[in-house]
Amino acid sequence: MDVKDINTPGYEIPEEIEGQVAITTLDKIYNWGRSASVWPLMFALACCGIEYICAQASRFDLSRFGMEVTRPSPRQSDLMLVSGTVTKKMMPTIVRLYNQMPEPKYVIAMGSCASGGGPFKEGYNVVSGIDRYIPVDVYIPGCPPTPQALINGLIKLQEKISKQSIKTVRWYQKGEDQASIPVPILGPDLIDPRKIPLIKNHEA
Amino acid sequence: MTTPAPVETLDLSTLLPGFVTTDTRPGYSGWVVDKNHLVEFASKLRDEFGYDLLTSVTGVDYLPDDKMEVVYHAFKTTGGPVLNYKVQVPRQDPIEVPSLVSVYPGVELQEREIWDLFGIIFTGHPDLRRILMWEGFEGHPLRKDWKEAYFEEESKPFKSRWPDGKIVQAENNNKFSDNIAYPAGFDPEKWIPEGEDALYGSLAKYEYTSQDGIKNDHIVVNLGPQHPSTHGVFRVSAVLDGEIIANLKPVMGYLHRNHEKIGERNTFLQNMPYTDRLDYLSSLSNNFGYALTVEKLMNIEVPERAEYIRVIMAELTRITNHCMALGALFNDLGTFFTPLIYLLEERELILDIFEAVTGSRMMCNYFRFGGVARDFPEGILEKIKGLVFERLPKKIDEIDRFMSDNEIIRSRGIGQGILTAEDAIRFSATGPLLRASGVPYDVRRADPYSIYDRFDFDIVVRQNGDIYDRYMVRLEEMRQSVRIIQQAIKGLPVGEFQTGKPQYQVRVPAGESYGRVESPKGELAFYVISTGKPSPWRYHVRAPSFINLTPYGHMCVGQKIADIVAILGSIDIVLGEVDR
Amino acid sequence: MYGKGILKGLGVTLKRYIDTYIDDIRWMGKRYYKSEGIAHRSSKDARGIFTIQYPEEKVPVPEEFRFIPFLVYDDGENGEHILRCTSCGICPKVCPPQCIWITRTTNPATGRPIPDPAEFYIDADICMNCGLCAEYCPFDAIKMDHDYELASFARNILNLQSLSKSASYYEGIRPINATKENRARDAKLAARAAAGVKAE
Ligand code: SF4
Numbered sequence: 001m002d003v004k005d006i007n008t009p010g011y012e013i014p015e016e017i018e019g020q021v022a023i024t025t026l027d028k029i030y031n032w033g034r035s036a037s038v039w040p041l042m043f044a045l046a047c048c049g050i051e052y053i054c055a056q057a058s059r060f061d062l063s064r065f066g067m068e069v070t071r072p073s074p075r076q077s078d079l080m081l082v083s084g085t086v087t088k089k090m091m092p093t094i095v096r097l098y099n100q101m102p103e104p105k106y107v108i109a110m111g112s113c114a115s116g117g118g119p120f121k122e123g124y125n126v127v128s129g130i131d132r133y134i135p136v137d138v139y140i141p142g143c144p145p146t147p148q149a150l151i152n153g154l155i156k157l158q159e160k161i162s163k164q165s166i167k168t169v170r171w172y173q174k175g176e177d178q179a180s181i182p183v184p185i186l187g188p189d190l191i192d193p194r195k196i197p198l199i200k201n202h203e204a
Numbered sequence: 205m206t207t208p209a210p211v212e213t214l215d216l217s218t219l220l221p222g223f224v225t226t227d228t229r230p231g232y233s234g235w236v237v238d239k240n241h242l243v244e245f246a247s248k249l250r251d252e253f254g255y256d257l258l259t260s261v262t263g264v265d266y267l268p269d270d271k272m273e274v275v276y277h278a279f280k281t282t283g284g285p286v287l288n289y290k291v292q293v294p295r296q297d298p299i300e301v302p303s304l305v306s307v308y309p310g311v312e313l314q315e316r317e318i319w320d321l322f323g324i325i326f327t328g329h330p331d332l333r334r335i336l337m338w339e340g341f342e343g344h345p346l347r348k349d350w351k352e353a354y355f356e357e358e359s360k361p362f363k364s365r366w367p368d369g370k371i372v373q374a375e376n377n378n379k380f381s382d383n384i385a386y387p388a389g390f391d392p393e394k395w396i397p398e399g400e401d402a403l404y405g406s407l408a409k410y411e412y413t414s415q416d417g418i419k420n421d422h423i424v425v426n427l428g429p430q431h432p433s434t435h436g437v438f439r440v441s442a443v444l445d446g447e448i449i450a451n452l453k454p455v456m457g458y459l460h461r462n463h464e465k466i467g468e469r470n471t472f473l474q475n476m477p478y479t480d481r482l483d484y485l486s487s488l489s490n491n492f493g494y495a496l497t498v499e500k501l502m503n504i505e506v507p508e509r510a511e512y513i514r515v516i517m518a519e520l521t522r523i524t525n526h527c528m529a530l531g532a533l534f535n536d537l538g539t540f541f542t543p544l545i546y547l548l549e550e551r552e553l554i555l556d557i558f559e560a561v562t563g564s565r566m567m568c569n570y571f572r573f574g575g576v577a578r579d580f581p582e583g584i585l586e587k588i589k590g591l592v593f594e595r596l597p598k599k600i601d602e603i604d605r606f607m608s609d610n611e612i613i614r615s616r617g618i619g620q621g622i623l624t625a626e627d628a629i630r631f632s633a634t635g636p637l638l639r640a641s642g643v644p645y646d647v648r649r650a651d652p653y654s655i656y657d658r659f660d661f662d663i664v665v666r667q668n669g670d671i672y673d674r675y676m677v678r679l680e681e682m683r684q685s686v687r688i689i690q691q692a693i694k695g696l697p698v699g700e701f702q703t704g705k706p707q708y709q710v711r712v713p714a715g716e717s718y719g720r721v722e723s724p725k726g727e728l729a730f731y732v733i734s735t736g737k738p739s740p741w742r743y744h745v746r747a748p749s750f751i752n753l754t755p756y757g758h759m760c761v762g763q764k765i766a767d768i769v770a771i772l773g774s775i776d777i778v779l780g781e782v783d784r
Numbered sequence: 785m786y787g788k789g790i791l792k793g794l795g796v797t798l799k800r801y802i803d804t805y806i807d808d809i810r811w812m813g814k815r816y817y818k819s820e821g822i823a824h825r826s827s828k829d830a831r832g833i834f835t836i837q838y839p840e841e842k843v844p845v846p847e848e849f850r851f852i853p854f855l856v857y858d859d860g861e862n863g864e865h866i867l868r869c870t871s872c873g874i875c876p877k878v879c880p881p882q883c884i885w886i887t888r889t890t891n892p893a894t895g896r897p898i899p900d901p902a903e904f905y906i907d908a909d910i911c912m913n914c915g916l917c918a919e920y921c922p923f924d925a926i927k928m929d930h931d932y933e934l935a936s937f938a939r940n941i942l943n944l945q946s947l948s949k950s951a952s953y954y955e956g957i958r959p960i961n962a963t964k965e966n967r968a969r970d971a972k973l974a975a976r977a978a979a980g981v982k983a984e
Contacts, residue, residue, distance in 0.1 A: 043430055045437055046459055046780055047484035047566060050528075057548040059843075061835045072431075088383075089338055090437055090458045093429055116909025116939055117383070119478065119881035121374060122469075123462030124345050124352035125337065128375050128383050129909065129939075140935045142851060143912040144566060148838045149851075153935035155839065160937070187395045188342035189353070189384045196392045198380060365876035367897065369885030371905040371941065474880035477914035542797060549834050556826055560846035563928065569914045577919065581847065581960070590828035606796040609789030708878045708920045 006032060027165050034078070034104065035161040038154070041077040041097065042070035046084025048111035048144040055147035065154060074100040079157070080134075085113040085120055086127040088190040092183050098134045099180035103171035106137045106161070108153055115139045133192070134181060220245055227290060231501075231715020231734075234288035239301055242291055246276070246307045254280045255287055256629050257645070258308040259727055260718070260746040261315060263322040267348035270295045272324060275731065276304075277718055277746075281629055281643055283650035286718055293324070303329035310632025313454075313754050321346035321464070331406045336457035336783060339398040342387050345465055352465070353378055353385035359469050359739040407443050407451055422450055427768065429458045435532060436779030440768055447764050452757040456750075459783040467743035472498055472573070472710050472734075475743060480567040482745060483781040486525040488517045488558075489723040491571035496653055497719030497730040498573050501712050507700040510575040511655045516588065516692045517561070517570065518721070519685040520554050523596065525724035526678045527551040529776040533675060534607060536773035537616045543607055550599050553591060560584050573710055575702030585693065592689045600682050608676070617672030621759045621771035624669055631755035635726025635748050637775055640677045641669035647722035658695070659688045671774040678776075681724075709738060725749050725776055745784055749777035804832030817841055847958050850915045850928030852908050855947045856954050865948060868925035870899035875917035875926055883910035884917065904947060908940035924965045930957045 007013075011023040044052055055062055062068045071077040074097045086094065098107070109130050112118035117128035130136060137160060140153035166172060182193035191199065216235050217224050223238035224245060237245045249255045255278040264273045274291045293299050303326035304311050315326045316335040323344035326332055333339065343350050354374045356362050364372070375381045386392075404424060428439035437458035443451040463482065467475050479494045480487035492514060499506065506514070528551060531544030555565040561584055562568035562577070570577050607613055623633065628641040638645055646663045648656040664680040666673035714736040720729035726748030733742040752775050759771050808815060815821040822841055825834060836843050853875075857865040876884040887903040890896065918928045929949070934940065955962040 046461075047481055049436065050484060050566065054548065054552065057552075058545045058834045059549065059552045059836055060838060064835075064837065085459060085461050087458060087460055089460065090429060093458075097430060112909045112911060116907065117374075118910060119481070119912035120461040120466065121383075121881065121910055122352065122354045122356070123466055124383075125457075125460045125462055126383065128373075131939075132382060138935055138937060139909075139939055141908040141911075141940045142932060142934070146565060146932055148842065149932040149935070151838050152933040156935040156937070185392075185395070185397055186338045186340060187392060187397065188340065188386055188390060191384075191392050191395070192382070195380060195382075199386060199390070199392045202379060202386070360882060361877040361879075362882050365879075365882055365884060366873040366886045367871065367888040369876060369887050369903070369905070371885045371903075371907065373907070470880060473878065473916070477880050477912055477916065480914075481912075546800075549830075552834075553826065553828070553830070556843075556846075559849055561848065563846075563848040563850040563915055564913065567913065569916070578848070587828070595828040602796060606793045610793050611786060611789050614789070706920070708874070708916070 028162075030166060031162045031164060035158040037066040037069075038079045038106070038157070038161075039069045039071050039077045040067060040079040040081045041074055041101070042072045043080065043097070044083050045086065045090070046113065048083040048113065051144045051147055051150060052081060052083045052110065055150050060147040060151060062151070062154075065151070065158070067154060074098075075102065077101060078104065079106045079108065081108045081110055082114040082130045082136075083110040085118060086130050087125045088127055088184075089125060089186070091127055091133065091190060092186065094130070095133055095181050095183045099183070104169065106157060107134055108138045108140065108157060109136045110140045110150060110153065111145055112141060112143045115141060118143060127190070133184065216249075219248055224289075231713060233716075234290060236290050236292060239291045239293060242302050243304065243307060245289070246278075246304055249278060249287070249289075250307060254282065257281050257632060257634075258304070258310060259632055259634065259720075259751070260729055260731065260744075261304070261311045261318065262731055262742075262744045262746075263318040263324055263346070264733060264742045265295070265322060265346065265348045267295070272299050272322065274301050274318065274324065277729070277731070279650070281645050281650075283645075285651060288718065297323070299324045300327050301325070302327050303332075305329055308632065309630050310751065310754050313750065317750075320344070323347065331453075333402050333406065334457075336460040338457070339402050345462070352462075353383050357469075359737070360471060360474060403441060403453065403455060407441060407453055425765065428455075435772065435777060438772075438777070438779055438782065440772070442760070442765065442768060444765060449760045449763055449765060449768065452760045452768070454753050454756055456753075456779075456783050459779045461780070461784065463745060463784040464743055468740060470740075470743075471708075471738045472712055472740060473708055475740070476571065477567065477569040479745075480569055481780055482747065482784060483525075483723065483725060483728070483749065483778045484566055485528050485778050486521045486724050487566060487568045488521040488562075488570060489525075489721060489728060491568065492518050492654075493719060493721040493723065493728045494730050495571040495573060496721060497717050497732050498710075498712060500719050501715055501717040501732065501734055502573060502710065503713075504574045504703055506575055506654075507703060508697045509579075509699040510701045510703075512692050512696045513576050513580065513701065514571065514654060515656070515659075516689050516696075517558075517568075517576075519688045519692070520557065520588070522685045522724045523682050524551045524554050526682050529724070529773075530603070530675060530678055533671075533770075533773040533776070534613070536769045537671075538612050539607070539610060543603065546599075546606070547603065550596065553595070557584060557587055557591070560587075572702060572706065574704060575700070577702075579701045585696075588689070589693060592686050592693070596686050597683070600679065600686070604679060608679070613675070614672060616767075616770055617670060617675060617774075619668075619670050620767055621671045621763060621774060622669050623755055623759050627755060627758065628669065631758065632751050633726070633755055635722070635724070635752065635776075636664075636674055636677045636681065637726065637752050637755075639664060640666045640673040642667045647720055647727055651720070653719075653721060656688075659691050661688050671770055674774040674776075712736070712740075720746070723748055725778070725781070726752055745781075747781040747784060749775075749779075749781040750784070753777060753782065800832065802832075807832045819844070845930050845932075847960055849930055850913055850918070851932045852911060852913065852929050852934070852942070853906060853917055853926050853947070854929045854949045855904065855944070856925055856927055856951050857948050858951045865950075867900065867948065868923050868951075869901050869904065870923055870925070871897075871901040871904075872899070872922070874920055874922065878916045878920050880914055880916065881910045881912050883907045883912075901944065904944045906942045906947060908934075908942055924969070927954055927958070 006024045109115040120126045185191040223241040257279045260277040320334040429437040439455040479490040527547040531547040534543040562570040625642045628638045644665045661684045712734040716733045729746035731744040735741045857867045860866045871888040885905040889898040889900045889902040
């Protein structure tokens with residue numbers, strides 16, 4: 001983002017200090033800081049994860065976006081990049097990781113598998129898209145999305161971040177339900193605790 | 205491929221008279237062994253006939269015949285064709301087959317997989333637990349009468365797609381609007397998850413020795429499934445005695461994508477792009493293995509030019525794979541990122557070639573039965589030449605200079621994670637893991653396929669079987685691959701790249717076929733059974749990364765906890781293939 | 785000497801570091817944001833800095849590159865779009881993950897099928913970009929797109945509208961293939977015309 005994008009128009013700044021002073025809104029500066037230092041969780045699931053590694057490496061170099069700091073701990077990360085097939089066996093772990101991430105947090109579903117099940121959707125151990133359990137901010141189609149497609153998605157995320165406002169974001173709301181997502185249980189098949197009443201009443 | 209699968213000329217029926225018979229079904233070969241004499245038969249084969257490498261064990265469900273079968277594929281490490289034998293059991297629970305772990309410890313994980321997916325109990329197995337699914341999962345998915353929640357039809361193409369295709373997302377057909385199904389009368393509130401008791405129970409079974417009479421307590425440490433150095437969603441559960449590993453079990457299945465179940469519904473061609481996603485770092489090797497297997501069944505020839513193109517692409521894949529494997533290993537050893545990034549640069553340049561030839565960087569989907577999908581585009585040969593004649597040899601030397609004398613690599617690599625030659629064979633290890641232990645076994649030489657017998661290259665062997673040697677083997681293999689590609693480019697003939705007209709519905713005669721290639725990770729084989737229908741009856745992948753994990757625990761015991769990751773890196777696994 | 789190996793390694797990194805600047809000077813500003821600079825950085829002579837600064841620079845995609853499929857239409861005389869697709873049903877049959885749905889148009893009067901799709905869906909969240917549909921389509925009607933910048937805030941289900949793209953777009957992204965196919969189609973038409981003349 002350029003200085004002129006940060007400046008809110010309509011205010012007169014004397015010419016001599018134009019380069020040193022910016023008049024802006026809190027929102028803009030807050031979002032600018034956040035969108036330029038999104039720290040992803042170090043977390044690769046499948047084939048798409050390899051393209052993610054390539055995007056991190058020298059040819060595409062995510063550090064140009066301030067995103068090279070992958071954190072092994074969810075407590076320090078802002079972004080969960082779900083890069084690959086989500087299996088039922090892995091699902092409890094992912095939800096737990098998501099719950100451990102502090103707000104503000106974002107989720108990107110990279111590749112068709114994470115977005116909607118992908119080529120393995122019909123499989124018995126595959127979750128039909130990560131958005132069945134955790135909210136997704138950006139979907140990147142492709143199998144796998146090339147590193148450039150991934151960066152395109154990350155830019156989309158930055159766009160989304162820069163449009164948010166402190167007044168309305170969910171993590172500053174009073175009384176807003178901050179309850180974490182219930183962790184699925186591994187039963188005879190994956191059990192989503194939110195669906196227990198439905199499961200209870202089913203007739204096989 | 206020019207000749208059908210070579211049939212073993214040994215007469216084994218006299219070995220255990222009355223209990224061993226030839227498999228006479230049309231299209232099948234090998235021997236059928238009586239289940240009660242299996243262990244005796246296997247030990248005799250190993251000790252008297254030299255079949256010391258049992259590479260693959262898998263199950264087949266013959267639902268119409270009301271039979272289950274366990275199929276074994278054995279080889280000699282001195283080279284030669286396959287010998288397969290089978291055990292047939294009636295399909296009534298409990299289905300029991302004696303375990304071969306006492307003869308070939310390499311079957312340990314594979315037998316667990318068969319128990320998980322087919323529900324065949326291996327009597328005498330030391331640790332028979334589910335491996336890919338979790339304890340408590342309902343049913344054994346690869347049985348033919350087991351249906352998943354999104355089950356639509358027995359085989360593809362599905363009728364709902366055309367001519368009256370109204371888009372319906374699979375979840376909308378399910379009563380929980382998700383990919384789930386439960387047994388009748390299941391009450392989720394009464395469900396007590398089995399958790400990890402079985403795993404921890406099996407871990408505790410180790411010989412506990414306290415030194416100097418001091419009483420030590422042991423702790424269990426879990427790494428993964430989300431751990432940066434486990435190369436994906438892999439989990440290691442280790443029992444520690446201080447800092448020393450007393451026992452260790454790999455835990456997997458976190459990326460189990462049901463390749464085999466889906467593969468039995470796909471048509472033969474539709475499986476090709478799915479093989480890309482097995483070992484996603486070396487998709488062209490997977491294509492190669494699968495194409496060979498089906499071509500064997502179809503008994504078709506591949507044109508000269510296509511053979512050369514195949515070899516060039518497969519060897520380029522080996523280089524890309526080793527770039528990634530070595531880079532990751534360096535990371536695990538403590539030389540962070542710089543060498544990995546240098547290697548990834550070379551990988552990127554080769555991926556550019558893949559993208560230009562096949563259309564995708566990673567998921568190449570390039571091989572077809574009887575050839576390849578399309579010819580080399582114009583100008584690509586120049587690019588490959590530039591790489592293999594000029595750039596790559598220099599860059600491999602650079603990595604050699606960069607890392608081989610590095611004190612970090614040497615002190616963490618030499619003498620660590622040793623696997624002796626005997627152990628490597630016993631545990632069915634293949635690929636660089638086996639060759640670093642001093643066994644010169646390479647499928648390209650031991651049982652040549654395609655046109656590998658025409659090229660001049662060395663099989664890289666090192667003697668110590670430690671982490672450093674595995675690194676050196678991979679490095680040297682990159683040089684050999686460059687050598688092969690150089691020869692292949694010089695010999696590349698003009699001509700067709702595909703036999704006959706491209707077809708999307710191939711006719712595959714009934715029978716079984718075991719086709720194997722030397723993938724960068726080891727012996728990659730496909731076991732395909734056709735019944736003459738458009739889709740295979742059984743589609744099994746003998747995944748090298750999965751089976752190479754069998755000796756993992758053995759290699760780690762006695763090492764420090766920090767070596768868990770280094771040893772794993774030196775095995776070189778890809779989770780897409782481990783879990784399939 | 786202990787540490788010699790590390791020093792040797794540091795020499796390698798130092799050389800790489802210097803290479804960047806040597807090449808920067810040699811290329812005199814043409815190295816970045818210019819197509820020849822990008823081509824050089826992806827060639828066998830690449831050394832020093834290797835980064836392609838997406839989105840300002842882009843790695844050029846090769847002709848065969850495949851992403852999500854699209855449907856090709858020709859422009860009719862009055863500017864209408866004539867889809868090449870005849871809804872023959874080969875692509876939903878070859879599609880490995882079965883992500884294509886086609887409804888065939890039927891003539892309301894006779895109830896007979898018309899070779900034209902009434903509806904065409906691709907679930908991009910199942911598609912595995914394998915390219916088999918494009919490979920086996922006998923009418924060159926479905927092709928793999930080059931556009932990979934598709935990230936969105938919602939799931940992607942593509943319908944007839946969003947799938948259709950013009951033949952000139954197709955010729956733009958795959959010039960070599962398109963020429964080859966056009967020539968083959970023309971030859972076939974000519975042959976059929978010749979045969980038709982004979983039959984009459
Ligand atoms: S979307 Fe494709 S590339 Fe990505 S994880 Fe799924 S199968 Fe692999």
